[in-house]
Structure formats: structure tokens, C-alpha cells
Amino acid sequence: MTALPEKSQPNIAIRTEILCHHYRMGETVIRAVDGISLEVRSGEFVALLGSSGSGKSSMLNLIAGLDRPTSGAVIVQEQNLARLSREELAKYRRHVVGMVFQSFNLISSMTVTENVELPLRFAEVDRQQRNARVQEAIARVGLGARAHHRPAELSGGEQQRVALARALINRPRLLLADEPTGNLDSHTGTEIMDLIREFNQGLGMTVVMVTHERDLAERYAERMIFLADGKLVDERYNTGVGAATTKAGGAS
Numbered sequence: 577m578t579a580l581p582e583k584s585q586p587n588i589a590i591r592t593e594i595l596c597h598h599y600r601m602g603e604t605v606i607r608a609v610d611g612i613s614l615e616v617r618s619g620e621f622v623a624l625l626g627s628s629g630s631g632k633s634s635m636l637n638l639i640a641g642l643d644r645p646t647s648g649a650v651i652v653q654e655q656n657l658a659r660l661s662r663e664e665l666a667k668y669r670r671h672v673v674g675m676v677f678q679s680f681n682l683i684s685s686m687t688v689t690e691n692v693e694l695p696l697r698f699a700e701v702d703r704q705q706r707n708a709r710v711q712e713a714i715a716r717v718g719l720g721a722r723a724h725h726r727p728a729e730l731s732g733g734e735q736q737r738v739a740l741a742r743a744l745i746n747r748p749r750l751l752l753a754d755e756p757t758g759n760l761d762s763h764t765g766t767e768i769m770d771l772i773r774e775f776n777q778g779l780g781m782t783v784v785m786v787t788h789e790r791d792l793a794e795r796y797a798e799r800m801i802f803l804a805d806g807k808l809v810d811e812r813y814n815t816g817v818g819a820a821t822t823k824a825g826g827a828s
């Protein structure tokens with residue numbers, strides 16, 4: 577009697593149904609993602625944990641629309657990604673998803689401003705609007721003074737800030753972060769995590785973060801999902817973490 581209607585659950589940002597992604601290597605099949613069903617609420621901050629090779633990145637790439645499932649479904653904002661055409665999927669990646677990686681993935685020949693602006697060019701936003709939005713995003717991550725530097729002239733933490741500004745620029749609903757602090761010292765890592773939390777709480781972005789740093793996950797994520805051998809093996813809520821319950825109110 578209390579069952580929710582299956583179709584319209586607008587508060588669910590991501591739903592996967594028996595999701596599989598298998599790699600075939602000659603005779604062997606590697607089950608990188610092996611039947612994962614989960615739901616992420618809109619505005620939730622989730623950490624994906626697990627040892628190396630457990631399928632965390634593969635899972636994130638499926639949600640990002642970078643890979644297609646071998647079987648099963650990934651439904652994001654009520655769109656089944658498996659059913660989207662190449663063009664629709666490209667549009668989805670451009671407008672719905674922001675992504676950051678352990679290795680920052682900035683273009684070394686471009687300045688901070690040019691790196692951050694790039695997704696707006698792909699989205700064909702006109703020049704006038706681009707400038708204002710780029711400046712705003714760069715200021716938001718605290719890099720106003722570095723706008724004309726190139727990645728090689730920045731520290732790791734600053735480079736990750738650029739990557740975050742770039743991920744933010746198309747105002748995506750979803751931030752997917754693959755080991756975003758993996759190349760940073762713990763102090764800088766905490767600064768990056770604080771920024772991600774600000775995006776989550778201040779802008780209402782849903783965050784899925786891959787990490788193997790359990791302590792960071794416990795401090796920042798509302799929920800931890802544990803993977804092993806491509807399977808969801810455990811799930812835990814962190815009490816006291818989350819938009820409604822954190823002590824830190826807003827701007828810091």
C-alpha cells in the first residue's frame with residue numbers, strides 16, 4: 577500500500593538496475609561492474625569505496641555516460657543512458673555531468689581561464705556570457721589571481737581547483753569525482769573536499785566520489801557504498817554528515 581510509483585521518483589538522481597560492465601580479454605571476461613543496483617537521492621553526497629580494481633572507476637564511467645553498460649540500466653534524471661543516441665549522450669555529458677579526476681586532466685597549453693572556458697565553447701555559449709561565467713567560476717574556487725597562469729605554474733591543489741571550476745561551468749546537476757584528492761597532500765585534499773562540499777550544499781549538486789580514503793569518506797559523504805569484485809558488498813550512512821545536519825552552516 578505504501579509502495580511508491582515505479583516511474584516518477586523525481587527525488588532520485590541516479591538509479592542503476594543490475595548494472596554490468598564486462599571487459600573481454602581474449603578468453604577471459606573481467607566483470608568490472610557485476611550486477612550493481614543502487615539509488616542516489618538528488619542532492620546526496622555518496623562515496624564509492626573499495627580496493628584497487630574493485631570497479632569504482634568503471635561504475636563512475638557508466639554513470640558519466642563515458643561507457644555503455646554490457647547489461648542493466650543506468651537512469652540519471654529519469655533518462656536511461658543506455659537508450660540515448662551518441663549525440664544525446666554527448667549532450668548529457670556536457671550539460672548534466674561535471675567530472676574531476678585524480679590527475680586533474682587540464683590542457684597544459686591553455687591558461688586557467690581557457691581551460692575553464694572550454695566546456696562553454698563546446699556548449700556553444702556566446703562569448704559575452706562565457707566571460708562572466710568563467711570569471712565567476714574561477715572566483716568561486718578561489719583562483720582569481722591565477723586566471724592567466726598555465727597548469728605547470730600551479731600547485732596540485734590549484735590545478736584541482738581549476739578542474740573543479742571547469743566541472744562546474746555548465747552548471748551540472750551531478751558532480752562525479754574519481755579520487756579527487758589522490759594526488760594531493762592531506763591538507764590540500766581537505767581544502768578540495770571543502771569545496772566539493774560547498775558545491776553539494778550550496779549549489780545542491782549531487783556528488784558521487786570515488787575514494788579509497790575511508791576517513792575522508794566518513795567526514796564528507798552522507799553515505800558510503802563499498803564495492804568488491806564489481807559487486808556492492810556493503811553500505812553505511814555517516815551520522816551527522818549532510819546538508820540538513822552539518823554544523824558548518826554555509827560560506828566559510
Ligand code: ADP
Binds near residue numbers: 599601631
Ligand atoms: P577501481 O577504480 O576500483 O580501481 P576499475 O573500475 O578501474 O577499478 O577496474 C575494475 C576491473 O576492471 C579491474 O579488474 C580492471 O583491471 C578492469 N578494467 C578496467 N578497465 C579496463 C579496460 N579498459 N580493459 C580491461 N579491463 C579493465
Ligand code: MG
Binds near residue numbers: 634
Ligand atoms: Mg579507479
